[in-house]
Amino acid sequence: MDFTDPTAIRQAIRRGEWTRTTAGLAAGYTQANLVIVPRDLAYDFLLFCQRNPKPCPVLEVTDAGRYEPILTAPGADLRHDLPAYRVFRNGEMIEECQDIAHLWRDDRVAFLLGCSFTFEAALLAAGLPLRHLDRGCNVSMYRTNRDCVGAGDFQGPLVVSMRPLPGDMVARAVQVTARYPAVHGAPVHIGDPDALGIDDLSRPDYGDFLPLEDGEVPVFWACGVTPQAVALAARIPFMITHAPGHMFITDIPDKTLAI
Amino acid sequence: MDFTDPTAIRQAIRRGEWTRTTAGLAAGYTQANLVIVPRDLAYDFLLFCQRNPKPCPVLEVTDAGRYEPILTAPGADLRHDLPAYRVFRNGEMIEECQDIAHLWRDDRVAFLLGCSFTFEAALLAAGLPLRHLDRGCNVSMYRTNRDCVGAGDFQGPLVVSMRPLPGDMVARAVQVTARYPAVHGAPVHIGDPDALGIDDLSRPDYGDFLPLEDGEVPVFWACGVTPQAVALAARIPFMITHAPGHMFITDIPDKTLAI
Numbered sequence: 086m087d088f089t090d091p092t093a094i095r096q097a098i099r100r101g102e103w104t105r106t107t108a109g110l111a112a113g114y115t116q117a118n119l120v121i122v123p124r125d126l127a128y129d130f131l132l133f134c135q136r137n138p139k140p141c142p143v144l145e146v147t148d149a150g151r152y153e154p155i156l157t158a159p160g161a162d163l164r165h166d167l168p169a170y171r172v173f174r175n176g177e178m179i180e181e182c183q184d185i186a187h188l189w190r191d192d193r194v195a196f197l198l199g200c201s202f203t204f205e206a207a208l209l210a211a212g213l214p215l216r217h218l219d220r221g222c223n224v225s226m227y228r229t230n231r232d233c234v235g236a237g238d239f240q241g242p243l244v245v246s247m248r249p250l251p252g253d254m255v256a257r258a259v260q261v262t263a264r265y266p267a268v269h270g271a272p273v274h275i276g277d278p279d280a281l282g283i284d285d286l287s288r289p290d291y292g293d294f295l296p297l298e299d300g301e302v303p304v305f306w307a308c309g310v311t312p313q314a315v316a317l318a319a320r321i322p323f324m325i326t327h328a329p330g331h332m333f334i335t336d337i338p339d340k341t342l343a344i
Numbered sequence: 345m346d347f348t349d350p351t352a353i354r355q356a357i358r359r360g361e362w363t364r365t366t367a368g369l370a371a372g373y374t375q376a377n378l379v380i381v382p383r384d385l386a387y388d389f390l391l392f393c394q395r396n397p398k399p400c401p402v403l404e405v406t407d408a409g410r411y412e413p414i415l416t417a418p419g420a421d422l423r424h425d426l427p428a429y430r431v432f433r434n435g436e437m438i439e440e441c442q443d444i445a446h447l448w449r450d451d452r453v454a455f456l457l458g459c460s461f462t463f464e465a466a467l468l469a470a471g472l473p474l475r476h477l478d479r480g481c482n483v484s485m486y487r488t489n490r491d492c493v494g495a496g497d498f499q500g501p502l503v504v505s506m507r508p509l510p511g512d513m514v515a516r517a518v519q520v521t522a523r524y525p526a527v528h529g530a531p532v533h534i535g536d537p538d539a540l541g542i543d544d545l546s547r548p549d550y551g552d553f554l555p556l557e558d559g560e561v562p563v564f565w566a567c568g569v570t571p572q573a574v575a576l577a578a579r580i581p582f583m584i585t586h587a588p589g590h591m592f593i594t595d596i597p598d599k600t601l602a603i
Contacts, residue, residue, distance in 0.1 A: 128387035143394050
């Protein structure tokens with residue numbers, strides 16, 4: 086497998102040859118969160134994304150029934166080309182699977198949302214340390230006490246990812262990620278976790294705990310897991326997502342997303 | 345009338361005391377393009393905006409039937425608070441009016457889209473000359489040969505606005521407007537009008553002609569008139585818009601839109 090070519094990696098995933106996280110694959114190409122809903126929920130979800138652009142920056146929305154994202158990865162097939170999917174029904178996660186062909190219908194609309202892997206590459210390039218990568222684990226993610234702006238039935242809490250950074254590097258991290266609004270952009274909060282309703286940093290709701298070292302500040306970015314928290318909180322009738330960390334790899338070079 | 349307060353101006357407009365362009369009113373507050381469509385067209389139009397963020401940067405979408413934009417101007421009434429509206433039916437502009445209460449229905453969805461008045465204020469603040477303001481006229485606007493990315497029935501040409509700038513100021517204009525993606529952002533094209541299918545700069549499709557002086561370059565930005573061109577080109581069954589230059593004034597300070 087060629088670990089640098091988006092098409093080759095998607096095809097390997099489609100053949101079932103890669104079932105792990107996509108972190109580190111196709112360096113330099115944008116990875117995406119996936120949300121699939123039936124057409125009768127698509128307007129409200131698109132509106133939800135418009136009203137909450139930091140957790141839900143939309144890269145592409147497919148026409149109903151089309152599983153090929155013609156704008157961001159022509160030739161790809163969203164039914165097969167992610168290593169792992171999650172299926173939500175009526176507010177419960179009912180299945181985790183490596184293929185969703187059995188769930189595809191003519192009314193399915195797929196949303197690709199920007200992913201922090203893109204801005205992490207930019208942070209690394211700017212010389213900022215990312216502990217979860219050093220440790221080979223996932224970032225810490227937390228449900229906050231901040232409600233997203235609702236749209237129709239889509240209502241629920243903002244989920245954030247947290248990366249600890251030395252105090253003298255926080256401003257640089259803001260500058261670097263602000264250039265990437267299509268992949269969550271600048272942090273939503275810096276410092277005091279209490280202000281987000283996070284009682285205990287050592288117990289993340291998703292991902293792994295990253296302890297703070299002396300002089301470090303927790304920096305919180307809006308997170309693409311938010312729609313999954315909304316599916317649960319709002320008991321959305323039907324939604325398919327990627328499994329955390331198991332993203333869709335597009336053909337978009339990261340650099341083209343910088344403003 | 346207090347020309348600096350968004351609420352006071354909207355109320356004066358509502359009472360019919362101001363029917364002219366909103367250019368220069370409420371300096372420092374964001375003005376918006378308006379597009380109203382029935383709910384059954386709203387998804388495709390929202391998708392059209394998502395696929396064409398430069399001409400159609402969405403500031404707010406109201407819930408169906410709600411004429412109050414609760415996020416950007418609480419208390420306002422989109423049926424009355426613009427000085428002039430245009431009504432399109434089946435691809436024709438059938439009416440220009442100062443009030444749309446007679447056309448409001450429970451299925452109406454209003455879109456507020458960013459307007460170049462915001463970035464013009466930023467350009468002026470950066471010391472860049474804007475000839476149409478010096479002359480007290482409108483910018484030049486042109487239908488181009490570039491198709492927007494279609495969504496459902498919404499298909500049509502990109503409309504651009506043109507401002508002539510001295511060659512040594514073009515880069516600065518790019519830098520300044522790039523900070524405002526919510527109001528069309530950086531230019532879509534600089535120089536040669538032929539490349540956009542514009543045969544004759546002296547005959548704009550909308551607005552007024554601005555002759556180029558020696559050493560000046562035409563700089564083209566995506567324009568919020570694009571949905572009106574799409575309503576005509578795609579024969580959209582029903583759409584209400586603002587009349588060009590007669591915008592909706594929000595409570596959002598321009599500066600909060602800068603990234």
